[in-house]
Amino acid sequence: MSQLIWNGLFVGSFYALVALGYSMVYGIIKLLNFAHGDIYMLGAFAGFAMLTMAGALATSAGFLALLVVLLIAMLATGTAGLILERVAYRPLRSAPRLSVLITAVGASFALEYGMRLVAGPNPEVYPVRLEGTTVHLLGARVTVQQLALVVIAVLLMLGLQWLIMGTGTGRAMRAIAQDPKASLYMGINVNAVIARTFFIGSALAGAAGVMAGAYYGKIDFLMGFIIGLKAFTAAVIGGIGNIKGAMLGGLVLGMLEAFGTAWLGGEWRDVFAFSFLILFLTLRPTGLLGERVTERV
Amino acid sequence: MTWNRKKAPTSADTPRARVLNRLLGERRLGWIGLAVALLAPFVDASNYSLSVLTSAALFVMLAVGLNIVVGYCGLLDLGYAAFFAIGAYVSGVLATTYGWSLLATVPVVLAAAVLAGVIIGGPTLRLRSDYLAIVTLGFGEIIRITANNLDITGGPSGIYGIPGLELFGLDLSSPVAFYYAVVVIVALAVVGAARLGRSRMGRAWRFIREDEDAAEAMGIHTYKLKLAAYIAGAVWGGLAGILFGAQLSAISPQSFTFLWSALILLAVVLGGMGSTPGVVLGAVFVSVLPELLRDAADYRFFVFGVLLIVVMIFRPQGLWPSQASERTPARRPEVQKEDAWQA
Amino acid sequence: MAGVADAPGTLSAGPLLDVQDLHLDFGGIKAVDGLSFSAHDGDILSVIGPNGAGKTSAFNCITGFYKPTGGKVLVEGNDITGARPSAIAARGVSRTFQNLRLFGELTVLDNVRAGMHMRMKQNAFDALLHTPRFRRSERQATEEANHWLDFVGLRGDRGGPARNLPYGEQRRVEIARALALGPRLLLLDEPAAGLNHGEKLELLDLLRRISALGTALVLIEHDMGLVMQVSRRIVVLNFGKQIADGTPEEVRRNPAVLEAYLGKDEESHADETEVPHD
Incomplete structure (x- = not known):
């Protein structure tokens, strides 16, 4: 039981990190950024590239090296998010929603198969693999590395919370989410704030990518597809557009999956998760913490 | 004060397409397309090119089906391959395990497609329209994984030994006969979709696409009509799935990945959402081009993704846009009759 | 004013449209605050008021686009409060929008x-x-x-x-x-906005011809000249509240109306931007 909860929390913290970016972008410009999961994939590959280049050095330095790599990968994916926004989404800011959604699908496709061109179709094995001492915590078997990853995830989320509630950028983001037009009149540089939102969200996804790569050991160019869907599911469960909701949704989805897997078997895990997406949209489309989502005039 | 249609196009954005459309007319275009499809085997009837042609025709059917959802109604369906899979699997299982003829599976496939459409569309279409996009994405995965996990669907290795097409005692399983059968069925599907698009229901779909509130104010129950569009798309996809199974005689979960859904969407977007000739050409293009560019296989999906972005930014109406134009015959300005109003 | 249908013809008791104590709150802002009026067959009724008075919000409540937070809307005695816009349209209530909502393509x-x-x-x-x-x-x-x-x-x-x-x-x-x-009832949201003088005259004629068909008209309009010429009755809103209801003559003399209008703006055809609308 407590093992299941721990497994759920662990996976859930990955989901939460990716869901945050999804939710932030949706909250601010009402765009479902389908390419968000692929940014996560990009992060994993960026980390892979750095660790491979550093070679033996990284392997010996282990966890510390991974932290450095994590930060650089976050910068890289954040920048990728910026570019994506600038190139693909900004030109369509006032276009019909359908056009933007299709563009997002195109972006996702381009990132996936662009990476396939660069890295090849076969999975890569992460040079750093986190396998560590096991400790028993309240009846659950927990590795030190797992704990470390969860701590990193929590720190990142706390950082984000501070950023949004305690800084000018965060205030501007909340203002735009409330009313973009009024924000413009109030002198907020809407474009800059949206760009920053993409940067932050993408950086978090990138971090999750590196962590997933290091933990699971294998990465491939399609790894972002499922996690993107999961992150969206998490965002919906928590209440899309809501930062705390994304975190909560990630953890809830992680738990649901852990229990679902125990109950139905691992091969049904994804079906179970997506069924929850549909269930939530049917019964509680606003999510656990969200506002109304039905269309207004 | 003349009601005559002006010679000069009123919109400057698509003069060439307008001229083309005016010259050819959708119906005549349809006949030309059909003639090309029927004559193609006379150019090259190798098994390879017949299979490419058959696949292209099936792709056309999928694209016009998706066009009902995306092009007419403006709803983004990213799991369209799921309906395709439902059609292929339902008919495949019935035909192999239970020995039904493919024709007999049609009603069951229709029922399954409609049911799936209601289950997915029912809850989702009440919400903001972009939710449909991601839910359908999830739905596509659900179907694929389910097919992968169940025994009756043959698990990861899928179903093989699906019989060829046989209609009313006529064996159509040879590549040439099957190709012609597919062409005829697909032609009917194209005409059917186009006819729906020009009917009361099809207009309502376009009203919803253009302005949902205004449509609702005109008494159009937008939720019901969106569901109808989604279900119509499901039916087209399901029927194409039957033919797909008959063509390959073996299907597996790998045949129904997101890649398929994305490629069908690309065909619709590239050709011109809502435009029948555009979508048909788009489908032929997207399905045949990779065959011609086998060497560039690594690049093509990357290019397709970039293409989606580029088209949306620079030419959202597609390469052969749908035309808002009707012939309005010369009319004498009629005297305003007040009694002509009837409710 | 010739040609106005003076025989409703149907046996339905009561008014065609009956708005009873309508309220609409947007997160604390009272966009509509206790609006009541009724319209009968063949009526031409204008709803006027300064910018942000809640006129379009009231229209949106009547036609089902907003769910009123209080009050009732009856069409021929049937309660349609909170029904789907399409269901309300099916009862013979039609409308136009303040900023043109045609199917442009x-x-x-x-x-x-x-x-x-x-x-x-x-x-x-x-x-x-x-x-x-x-x-x-x-x-x-x-x-x-x-x-x-x-x-x-x-x-x-x-x-x-x-x-x-x-x-x-x-x-x-x-x-x-x-x-x-x-429609039995047609709601027009600022039909004269953006029209030039000649077009306004044609609109005036059109409104009268529509009325002659037996369709009741309710319009939101800023052009006082048009309103005074065409309306049989006028309802005046200010800050979501109804401050007057009467014939053009009565409204013209109503001190509350004079204050609401002459107090700040004499301009008759300013573009209205309603409170939360989008």
Whole structure:
């Protein structure tokens, strides 16, 4: 039981990190950024590239090296998010929603198969693999590395919370989410704030990518597809557009999956998760913490 | 004060397409397309090119089906391959395990497609329209994984030994006969979709696409009509799935990945959402081009993704846009009759 | 004012539209605060008031686009409060929008056919098989669409996309579309906005001809000249509250109205931007 909860929390913290970016972008410009999961994939590959280049050095330095790599990968994916926004989404800011959604699908496709061109179709094995001492915590078997990853995830989320509630950028983001037009009149540089939102969200996804790569050991160019869907599911469960909701949704989805897997078997895990997406949209489309989502005039 | 249609196009954005459309007319275009499809085997009837042609025709059917959802109604369906899979699997299982003829599976496939459409569309279409996009994405995965996990669907290795097409005692399983059968069925599907698009229901779909509130104010129950569009798309996809199974005689979960859904969407977007000739050409293009560019296989999906972005930014109406134009015959300005109003 | 139908004809007791103590709150802002009025067959009623007085919000409540937070809306005695807009339209309530909401990419004729959606007799099978019933209903729809475009006096191209028409013509198309629904009650949200003097005169004539058909009209309008000429009754709103209800003469003399209007703006055709709307 407590093992299941721990497994759920662990996976859930990955989901939460990716869901945050999804939710932030949706909250601010009402765009479902389908390419968000692929940014996560990009992060994993960026980390892979750095660790491979550093070679033996990284392997010996282990966890510390991974932290450095994590930060650089976050910068890289954040920048990728910026570019994506600038190139693909900004030109369509006032276009019909359908056009933007299709563009997002195109972006996702381009990132996936662009990476396939660069890295090849076969999975890569992460040079750093986190396998560590096991400790028993309240009846659950927990590795030190797992704990470390969860701590990193929590720190990142706390950082984000501070950023949004305690800084000018965060205030501007909340203002735009409330009313973009009024924000413009109030002198907020809407474009800059949206760009920053993409940067932050993408950086978090990138971090999750590196962590997933290091933990699971294998990465491939399609790894972002499922996690993107999961992150969206998490965002919906928590209440899309809501930062705390994304975190909560990630953890809830992680738990649901852990229990679902125990109950139905691992091969049904994804079906179970997506069924929850549909269930939530049917019964509680606003999510656990969200506002109304039905269309207004 | 003349009601005559002006010679000069009123919109400057698509003069060439307008001229083309005016010259050819959708119906005549349809006949030309059909003639090309029927004559193609006379150019090259190798098994390879017949299979490419058959696949292209099936792709056309999928694209016009998706066009009902995306092009007419403006709803983004990213799991369209799921309906395709439902059609292929339902008919495949019935035909192999239970020995039904493919024709007999049609009603069951229709029922399954409609049911799936209601289950997915029912809850989702009440919400903001972009939710449909991601839910359908999830739905596509659900179907694929389910097919992968169940025994009756043959698990990861899928179903093989699906019989060829046989209609009313006529064996159509040879590549040439099957190709012609597919062409005829697909032609009917194209005409059917186009006819729906020009009917009361099809207009309502376009009203919803253009302005949902205004449509609702005109008494159009937008939720019901969106569901109808989604279900119509499901039916087209399901029927194409039957033919797909008959063509390959073996299907597996790998045949129904997101890649398929994305490629069908690309065909619709590239050709011109809502435009029948555009979508048909788009489908032929997207399905045949990779065959011609086998060497560039690594690049093509990357290019397709970039293409989606580029088209949306620079030419959202597609390469052969749908035309808002009707012939309005010369009319004498009629005297305003007040009694002509009837409710 | 000749030609106004003075015989309602039906036996239905009570008014065609009855708005009772309507309230609408937007997160603390009282957009509509206790509005009551009624309209009868053949009425021409204007709802006026300064910018942000809650006029469009009231329209949106009546036509189902907003759910009122309090009060009732009755159409021919049936409670339609909070019903779907399409269900309200099915009761014979049609409307136009403040900022033109045409189906821009579709042809002018198609735009008007939208109004006929509920009345067209054809189903999917008719459409697939092109049955005689299908052809008949399409032909009728086209005829009727042309009739309404004649009725509103459209001069421009009917076969091309609606967005290509000049602004004033688009306004006509929107009215034709609303009329094609065959409404008992037509709500027009600032029909004169953006029209020049000549077009306003034509609009005045059009409004009278619509009324002569037996359709009750409720309009939101800023052009006082038009309002005073065409209205039989005027309801005045200010800050969501109703401050007057009476004939043009009565309203003109009402001190509360004078204060609300002359107090700050004498300008008659300012573009209105309502409180939360989007």
